[in-house]
């Protein structure tokens with residue numbers, strides 16, 4: 001654990017709601033209910049990234065496995081339900097230690113228990129915490145060659161400078177000689193993108209609005225969930241889908257003893273999901289010291305899996 005998440009949640013929320021425009025860090029979408037709702041999103045017809053990446057990893061797994069050293073530690077950043085991991089573990093039985101890293105403690109514990117039960121020879125050493133902070137791997141992971149895994153295009157949830165900083169810190173953690181498997185969503189038709197983040201059943205809306213429920217419960221806030229709506233928009237200049245919560249009227253909301261005014265139509269910006277070109281991501285990874293060994297790209301809706309190396 002890097003820091004108690006409850007402390008940083010309150011400080012981040014108060015800073016974000018005091019900013020102009022109002023913003024909240026997307027890592028706070030993942031309390032227990034947020035992680036459950038994200039898993040529901042992964043099964044939606046409109047949310048193409050999960051099934052597309054699973055298809056690519058199924059094709060690529062044996063080739064990726066050939067690069068992984070015997071006795072290696074596999075470190076996964078933002079592991080969630082650890083579903084995609086199984087494709088790597090099945091193809092690479094030489095992996096000795098698995099370190100799933102996630103901020104969502106309940107989701108992490110459930111995924112670690114499930115992997116433990118299904119891979120009895122594997123040492124599973126979960127790390128609860130924020131992967132944007134300095135991480136120290138558990139003792140079981142020490143003294144072994146390292147492979148990183150960062151699926152789901154979670155890299156897209158960072159701003160550019162933060163994405164480069166994350167890739168550089170992963171490079172330091174994984175060390176020279178490491179491989180890094182990264183899932184990256186690619187630029188595509190705006191309608192496909194907006195539907196993926198504003199699905200007909202309203203699961204993504206519930207995922208976004210759950211942040212208000214979380215603040216009501218954990219920070220003694222008084223958000224009226226009927227007074228905000230979910231909105232997903234494509235920002236072409238920044239090449240990203242943005243999620244916002246839009247205030248439906250002029251209102252004042254209290255959070256942790258502080259009052260925040262909202263005008264009708266004012267938004268809280270809750271998530272960015274950047275979409276890349278192959279060359280753009282390679283440039284970003286290159287700035288952080290990673291070289292592309294292999295890249296698999298699906299037919300439309302296009303998604304990429306990169307196998308990177310740290311020399």
Ligand code: SAH
Pocket residue numbers: 026027030035038042050077078079080081082084101102103104107129130131132151152153154
């Ligand atoms: N890898 C899975 C889950 C992706 S959802 C997949 O591809 O389906 C993003 C995951 O990253 C969630 O489980 C969330 O809890 C975790 N996460 C988001 N921000 C994080 C942070 N700053 N530190 C650690 N985990 C984070």
Ligand code: AVI
Pocket residue numbers: 041049152153154155156157196197204271272273
């Ligand atoms: C985890 N992350 C990459 C997801 C994404 O697509 O940006 C989170 C998500 N937000 C809305 N739907 C899914």
